[in-house]
Amino acid sequence: MGCCVSTSSRSSCSNRSHSEAASPSCFCGQKRTKRTFSDHVIALQHLPSVPNRIFTNGKSRTSCIFTQQGRKGINQDAMIVWEDFMPEDVTFCGVFDGHGPHGHLVARKVRDALPLKLLSSMHSHQSRQNGSGRTCFKGNSKKSDGGDSEKDGSAEDRLNSLWREAFMKSYKAMDKELRSHPNLDCFCSGSTAVTIVKQGSNLYMGYIGDSRAIMGSKDSNDSMVAIQLTVDLKPDLPREAERIKRCKGRVFALQDEPEVPRVWLPFDDAPGLAMARAFGDFCLKEYGVISIPEFSHRVLTERDQFIVLASDGVWDVLSNEEVVDIVSSAPSRSSAARILVDSAAREWKLKYPTSKMDDCAVVCLFLDGKMDSESDYEEQGFSSATLQSNHSGNAVESDDGQKSEPSLQRNFTVRSAEESDSYGRPPPEFEGNVDTVSGEDQNWSGLEGVTRVNSLVQLPRFSEERPNP
Incomplete structure (x- = not known):
């Protein structure tokens, strides 16, 4: 289609x-x-x-998405499902978690622009290859006996390399655009990204930051199991910490939250970024924080049931196994994302009643391509008006800041020592190839039960004593 x-x-x-x-x-x-x-x-x-592009609470033919604001101010999470992203059965999904004074604007900007850059990269490469500009990208290679299997294998390898290059180039171009954006200050604001492309039976993933993707699959006993598809790129990952320290950045956790390693400037105890890679955050780009994505490829099987992408507000309180259980036991597929977010909200209240709940955003993509009927959807509390607005694209959220500069009022994503307990609600250069994820890092899970309330601790205080880098 x-x-x-x-x-x-x-x-x-x-x-x-x-x-x-x-x-x-x-x-x-x-x-x-x-x-x-x-x-x-x-x-x-x-x-x-x-x-077939949705980015607010609702559903599509094969997926459902839902986000809920936490208790730190404006919702800084963004999400997208874009079916028919390209011909030949291609779907794009992404979750983006902003942080900093303008984090919500950065997340929305990345949500809108990054898929276009990925699409442009794929088409331009195809145009160079065949000289005709045809948009033909085969996602399934039909393997046969004899010499054809080698050709099919090489074709799959070429497609894998093509998507890797497209992810690398589009992420680099996205960060470059943010650096030069005329109306969006990304010096101390940024966003994570976990993005996947499903092309036939192939799954291509690119990601930065600590948002995560997992998959629910059936084992040999037909029991649902959780498979983590991405690695939470936190500052205390050995290779991430080594790179940051090599660039003169510092990595350590505060005494009141020893579970949360953060990135700090070499000359100031700021900003305290709780991730090792992100779009934006240009105050730290010279000190080891990068926007180069990790890339991986997986061939899907008939046992693979669904994929869940979510921001860290979900993973801070729910394990991979709990998420798979919640989604697989949802009364209807179209309600799975909303029920998952509701479950995360309840866990925040139970585990950390004194902490400010983080924003939560969820994308559930069902791999068999099936979804509930309209009547089932409405029974779960979604109005037909919401469904229509998602398919027609009439979004209820504001733009990405092109027309007006956002206020610098505190939105409680940035915390200072003087912050009160009240909840306010105011409106590197790319070098080389990214190493593949090692087996050791594959087992690196996110923090379970984090008491973290902010991705940033405070804005840097530059002074005349600032040394020249």
Whole structure:
């Protein structure tokens, strides 16, 4: 099933379209054209009209998403599911957790721009390879006996390398755009990212920060098991800590939260970033915090049931196994994300009644491509108006700050020693290839039961005594 996107036409040529004719300037998986990706540029202002792209609470054909604000101010989490991301059965999913005074704007900016950069990278590479600009990306290689199996294997390796390069380039371009953004100050604000591309039976993943992706799969006894797909890139991971220290950054935890390692400037006890990689946070980019993603590839099997992407507000209070149990036992698939967020909220209150609950964002992608009926969806408390707004793209949230500069009022993502207990609600350069995830790091789980309340401790206080780096 394909999808048509054009700056001059907002029609869809998917199989579900009724009387609309396909735009001549669109690309479609059913009928390939010889136009290049430059003919189908998607501007940010046109994203809300793109079909099969959801980014607010709701569901799609194969997934459901839900987010809930914590008790630290404005919700800084963002999420997206983009079905028909490309022809040949490609779906893009992502969760982004912002931090700092402008973290919510950074997360939304990354949510909107990063998929486009990934899409552009894939199309430009394909154009260079075949010279025709065809958007043909095969996600399933049909293996056969004899010499064809070697060809299929090499084709799969080339596709894997192609996606790796696309993730690396798009993440680099995203961070570069944030650095030069005219209306968005990312000096002490940033965002994590956990992004996946499902192409047929192949799963490609790129991620930075401490948001996480897991998969629910059935073992040989048909029991549900949890498989962690990504690594929480925290500052005390040995290779992350080594890089940060090599760049003169410091890694240590505060006395009142010894479970939370943080990144600090060499000359100031700030900002105390609780992750080793992030978009933005340019005050720390010279001192070891990078935006180069980890990349991995997995071939899905029939035993794999669903994938869950979530921000650390979920993982701080729920284990991988608990998340899989909650999603697999949900009364309907369309309610799974909401029930998971509700469960995390209850755990926050039970485990840490004196702590400020973090924002939570969840994406549940069901790998068999099936979803509940409309009646089941409405029974779970989602109105048809919400469903319609998600499919039509009429978002209820504000833009990413293009038109107005956000206020610098405290939103309780940044904490100082003088912070009160009341809850306010005011409105590196890329070098080389990223090492593959080692077996040792694969077993590195996120902190269970963290009392952390902020991703940043405080803004840096630059003075005349600041040494030259």
